[in-house]
Amino acid sequence: MKLQIASPGEFPAGLDLPWRDPLESWEHPALVRLTRGISRNIVRFAAYRDAVYAIKELDERLAEREYGLLRELVELGLPVVEPVCLVTERTTPGAAGRGLLVTRYLDHSVPLRSLISGGASAEQASKLMDAVGDLLVRLHLAGFFWGDCSLSNTLFRLDAGRFAAYLVDAETGEIHPSLSDGQRFHDLMIASENLAGELMDLEQGFGLPPGVEPVALAGTLAPRYEHLWEEIHRVETYPENRQDLLEDRLHQLNAMGFDIEEMEIEALADGRLRVRPRPNEGGYHRRLVQRLMGLDAQENQARRLLTDMYAYRAWRTGAEGKDIPVAVSAHRWFTDVYQPTLDAIPAKQREKLDDPEIFHQILEHRWYMSEREGRELGLEDVIPSYVAQVLEPMAAPRVEPSPLAGASE
Numbered sequence: 001m002k003l004q005i006a007s008p009g010e011f012p013a014g015l016d017l018p019w020r021d022p023l024e025s026w027e028h029p030a031l032v033r034l035t036r037g038i039s040r041n042i043v044r045f046a047a048y049r050d051a052v053y054a055i056k057e058l059d060e061r062l063a064e065r066e067y068g069l070l071r072e073l074v075e076l077g078l079p080v081v082e083p084v085c086l087v088t089e090r091t092t093p094g095a096a097g098r099g100l101l102v103t104r105y106l107d108h109s110v111p112l113r114s115l116i117s118g119g120a121s122a123e124q125a126s127k128l129m130d131a132v133g134d135l136l137v138r139l140h141l142a143g144f145f146w147g148d149c150s151l152s153n154t155l156f157r158l159d160a161g162r163f164a165a166y167l168v169d170a171e172t173g174e175i176h177p178s179l180s181d182g183q184r185f186h187d188l189m190i191a192s193e194n195l196a197g198e199l200m201d202l203e204q205g206f207g208l209p210p211g212v213e214p215v216a217l218a219g220t221l222a223p224r225y226e227h228l229w230e231e232i233h234r235v236e237t238y239p240e241n242r243q244d245l246l247e248d249r250l251h252q253l254n255a256m257g258f259d260i261e262e263m264e265i266e267a268l269a270d271g272r273l274r275v276r277p278r279p280n281e282g283g284y285h286r287r288l289v290q291r292l293m294g295l296d297a298q299e300n301q302a303r304r305l306l307t308d309m310y311a312y313r314a315w316r317t318g319a320e321g322k323d324i325p326v327a328v329s330a331h332r333w334f335t336d337v338y339q340p341t342l343d344a345i346p347a348k349q350r351e352k353l354d355d356p357e358i359f360h361q362i363l364e365h366r367w368y369m370s371e372r373e374g375r376e377l378g379l380e381d382v383i384p385s386y387v388a389q390v391l392e393p394m395a396a397p398r399v400e401p402s403p404l405a406g407a408s409e
Contacts, residue, residue: 004086006071007104017046019087022094023057034105045105052105053084060088062171063099069170070103076142077283079135080167081106081155106166108354109155116202122209124163125217129195131156131165133224136191137232139167140184141279147172149191151198158353159298160360184229192221232258232279237272246275253277254284257299292330293338297356304360309333337379344383349391362386 001020018026023042030046041058058066063086070083085102112128120128132154139146146167153169176183199214208214232253238245258279266274285302289295297305313329324332341362342355350358362379365386370377 001087001091002089004067004088005084006067006086007082007084017055019100020090020092020095022092022098023055023100025094052107054081054103054105056101056103057095057098058101058171060090060097060099063101064088066170066173067101069173069175072175073139073142073144073167073170077287078138078142078144078167079164080170103168106155106157106168108352108357109157109166111155112151112198113202113206115156116206116208120209122211125209125212126220127163128156128165129217129220130224131159131163132191132195133221133228135165135167136188136225137228138283140179140187140229143176143178145174145176145179145183145187146170147174147187147190148194149187150194157298158357160300160304160357161364162300164298164300188222188225192218195221228256232256233277235274235276237268237274240267240271240273246273249275249277253279255303257284257286257303292327293334295334295356301356301360304363305338305356308337308359308363312337341379341383344380345387345391349387352391352394358391361390365390 003019017028017030023044026044028046030048032045032047032052034045034052041056043057044055046053046055056063067083067086070080073080074082081103083101083103085100087100087102090096090098090100115124115128132149132151135154136146136149148169148171153167155166155168156163157166158164179187196215196218199208199218202208203214208217236249263278264276266276268274283299285306286297286299289297289302289305292309293305295302295305309330312333313324313326316329316332317324338359341359342350345358353361362382366377366379366382369382369385
């Protein structure tokens, strides 16, 4: 038996699990039960230290291939689950020829089945389609052909009032230098068909939000995807002396979350410039927040944090009478505003959401309370109300001990 560990410090080989045995026969106190989507393979979950890991058993060659693909996608900064271990060369009867792929479970994420059965609204269902469309665009920009995009292969996290979608299963994926239009549309067609079928199953099993028709909702994926793809690749022409219009276009792309890897500018005979942007896989605000503050946030969360930080910078600049560098303002905002706000949240309530989402929701809560009271309230004024009205009624993440086989989890 061989273990390949991508994150030795996080997931040591000494974790006492029966790696040699068929996954469905495992009985171990570290195993826990989590809600998940449908899978063609047996999947179990194990809790270790402060993390939960998903363990999937599949054909050894497929396990090796998926492990490699996920590592490449993580290196590209794409929204995918993180691979931490691959187990191969197992010889026990029932396990021979089968590999184990271990990934870190995405904290504060939920499969769509849980969202629907928990009473999602029609508006939330629409936002879920936006998230899937955004995920596909980002994967395709990086040259990744998924081949099996589905709701069961996707996890969702709250992202400043929207949803961020993450790829969970890459068994059928392929990485290319770039994708042709035919490859992109084929992948999109597969995704639309899969989503329609799964939504019909959900309608039968749990019911869908009022006013949501499964085939019609799945049919909105392609237009959403195409609109975003066309918007970030739109070719425009500008007068040669209007540099400001070109800068506005760059700001528009940044506002949608995309950096420009390269820009092709062609001088036309009439004196205008034709500009063709070549965007990268996205995550502009997320990378900026990581660089300035060392925070790991979703794209929309990062945009919201930056907005608050820039407002803080403007206030400090006015108070001090001098311009303050962005990097300095970001550090002060983190230590004076962000961290004290989160530290004021009781530990048990803070576990229910990731920190950037809590901070975003507190900003939203402050806005509503300020509107109601007709005056500007400070963050410290609204934290007790936010905890009582929003966090305390919220269910804690379910991580339960489970001796059950993977097929029933």
